[in-house]
Amino acid sequence: MKLIDFRAFFNKELTDLYPKTEIDAFFFRTIESVLNLKVMDMFTKADFVINEEKLAILQPIINRLQKEEPIQYILGETEFYGYPFKVNSNVLIPRPETEELVSWVKEVFQSENKKLSVLDIGAGSGCIAITLKKELEASSVTAFDISEKALVTAKENARLNNAEVNFVLHDILSDKPIEETFDLIVSNPPYVRELEKVEIKNNVLNNEPHLALFVEDDNPLLFYKHIADFAKTNLNRDGILFLEINQYLGEETKQMLLQKGFKDVVLRSDLFGNHRMIKANF
Template sequence: MLLSQLKIQFIDQLKDDYPTTEIESFFHILTEEYLGMTRLETALNRDFEVSEEQKAWFEHALLRLKDHEPIQHITGKEEFFGMKFKVNEHVLIPRPETEELVEWIVSEFRNVSKPIRILDIGTGSGCIAVSLKKAIGNAEVVAFDISEKALKLAEENARENHVKANFEKKDILQTEDLKQKFDIIVSNPPYVREIEKKDMQRNVLDHEPETALYVKDTDPLIFYSKITSLAQHALNPGGCLYFEINQYLAEETKALVESSGFETELKKDIFGNFRMLKGIKK
């Protein structure tokens, strides 16, 4: 089968499930993964002969895409902050908004000459912890997660990206004292309320870990409250607390952090939503 024919077949089989632009994006991700061809090379080699084995790879991917499995689970990786991170069903797929949170921290601490200590709470794939360590060379990075499977993957990602960080299993809601001091505490905790599930796509609802995403409608800021309380004692004077937040609860989150004595700043993401918050310990 020619590559051009494969593309037509691929688009036709997914047209009832996804927009055409998204299907084409999937196709180019898979041609790079399975054939080692860039988007330009794919366009210039329409008559490339696809082997039966290669065709079978695409057919298997099609079945998984029709089940709305994320393309990142099919390839097993996602790019974040210029690095490749392994992902699976045990961790959230890194998102552009989280990259913006990392960039905010890096922009403020990249040129700090003294050693600093960073804690990432709910590290998942390790994308925040690894990226911060890579960008801020004099930082010591500690990362917590409740999931052993997530921590195993985060450790793999640290090794793959030639970064050293300390990963620890910890249930932050059951933690009363961090027993260490930090200059930065950062977290992208669960913040999606159950009432918001109706607005989410199947690839997220069916294939990403619930414990990393959802909170009860009755206590949506439970993680922010707990982490802020711990940060009051664990942050050094002048230390910074950074959160990725629920855009619909931005003012409530800001008020919560301020009530614990922090000076705060809200920041919008590329889509114009309040997605990040910084608290400075007075």
């Protein structure tokens, strides 16, 4: 089958499930991953013939997209902040708003050009911890996660990106004391309330780990409260706490941090104007 014909087939199979822009994105990611072809090749190599071996790989990808599986899980890879990351159903797929959080951290710390001790709470794929290690090279970076399976993936991503990160199995809700202290604590903890499930697309709701996504409606700041208490004990003098937050609970999160004694608490919106990040000193 020629590449141009495969694109028509790809579109036909998915047109009732996704908008055209999303199908195009799926298509280009797929041919790059499986055929090692770029977007421009669609125009310069439209007559490229896909052999039977490759077609046998491509058809199951279409089948899984029809079941609304995330393309990142299907291909087993994604990109975050320009770095490659392996992903699977044990970890959340990194989001653009988390890249914005990392950019904010860089904005604050990069000019200092000193060795920082960094902690990422809730490592997942390792995207925050690994990226901060790459971008703030002099820093020592530790990352906690409650999931052993997530840590396996995170360690694989650290090797993939040649980044030295100390991954630790730890439940932040346990309040188990940790002696080490840090200049920077950053976290993207579970913050989606059960009542917000109606807003979540099926490809996320049915595939990504709920342990890393959801909190109970009656205690939506559960993780933030524990992280704040941990930070009060484990932040160094002049240390800073950065959090990705629920866009609907920005003011509530800010007030909670102020009540716990944090100062200079700043809410920041993402590119879509939603309160998604918060920074606080203690």
